[in-house]
Amino acid sequence: MKKILGSAVALALSALLMTGCGGESKQVVRLSHSQIETHPDHIGAVAFKDTVEKKLGDKFEVQIFPNATLGANEKVLELIKQGSVQYLVVSTANVESFDKLFSIFSIPYLFTSEEAFEKFITDPEILGKLSVNSEKTGFAPVAAFTAGTRNFYSKTPIKSVADLQGKKFRVQAGPVNVAMMQAFGAAATPMSFGEVYSALQQSVIDGAENNELALTDQKHGEITKYFSYDMHQMCPDVLVASNAFLKKLSPEERAVFDEAAKAAQEAEFAAWKGSIAEAKEKAIAMGVQFIEVDVNEFRNKVLPLHEQLLKDTPEIKALYDEASAANAEANK
Structure with a gap:
């Protein structure tokens, strides 16, 4: 109950922040994940925020919600579908019940090496193939993060x-x-x-x-x-985006958000091996x-x-x- 109330309060506060100084409208973009602030997923999220706000800071404010403060991943996926949360970093296993294609990563010993795994998940064509059901699910993967073995x-x-x-x-x-x-x-x-x-x-x-x-x-x-x-x-973690949000972006804005997703992926990968050691x-x-x-x-x-x-x-x-x-x- 506390977590549900906390999520509601957080979303309400975010809504209040959508109007900036001088009455200028600034859209809040909510990015949720379930890890602590030192985790590589969070480092990737910060890189996403920095990239968006550097280029579109007059229009968008990215707010990061770590530690599952908006609820369990399955619940947040429902919020993503509704468009009230715009981005989520989530394990592919949590996405399986929404789209069976993501069950590919749960197959035990699918990959014979981390090199093969990392090459596979960073291939834009693979992300495209994982997005074919996005109209039905309400979200699309825009980047993949390594989560080791x-x-x-x-x-x-x-x-x-x-x-x-x-x-x-x-x-x-x-x-x-x-x-x-x-x-x-x-x-x-x-x-x-x-x-x-x-x-x-x-x-x-x-x-x-x-x-x-x-x-x-x-x-x-x-x-x-x-x-x-x-x-x-x-099994990778994927950064999924709300279709409802993506469709409202201009081509120029979408290019920046896609650039931010790539920056998030690069930052997460860079942080991963050091974090494991x-x-x-x-x-x-x-x-x-x-x-x-x-x-x-x-x-x-x-x-x-x-x-x-x-x-x-x-x-x-x-x-x-x-x-x-x-x-x-x-x-x-």
Whole structure:
């Protein structure tokens, strides 16, 4: 309830700020994300704001809402569709229920290297193909951010697939993630990111899966002391924009906002690797042990899912083939 009231107050205050000094109209552009202010996603958001206001500051004011202050990502996606929030940085897993095309990134071991993954998500043609349903969904991806590799972390060591048996792990919402955990012999427990700490604390779940920043930014390393590099997924965060907002922009304004999206992507990528190295150092100081596992053992357990997922969601086949081509190119 507090979060809902906080969101309402924030939006109301933003509306009051839409009139500048001298009665000049200035449109507020709201950009939401669920991370803390030191996270690479926020650094990307600041670069977006700086670019827009440098060139269109007389017309637009970009306001950034971190820490999910406007609500959970699924809720904000509804606000994006309505046009009351203009931009959102969101994991592709959270977008799946709105557009099945984004489930491509939840396929475990879709990419064979981070090089292939990064080349794929920064390709403007891929963003274009992910935008084909934007008229129906009400939003379009305008940039993609790296989020590294997703790995398991737990209260007990995960050294092999056998160590996952019967354990409860938080996953992002989406049927692909549930199917993946079933293939590993574990139980999937979808929940919002903000609920994970208390769920770990209260032993509602045994562990979760994410990148290293979750250990420090969200303090999950205070409870889970084992992080295993099984590298089962590479899911980007995407900067999505409200179609209702984009359609109101002039061609010149749209060019600036697209430039800002590219600046956000470049800033986020630049911040990412340093943030991971720093998070790992902090996590080790918290007592977290990092475990190298036989990635092929984990991969072989879930590879049969690829064929089933392509059968269940044939619309992702073209993107799957593009990802395979990116893997082949990176492996040359």
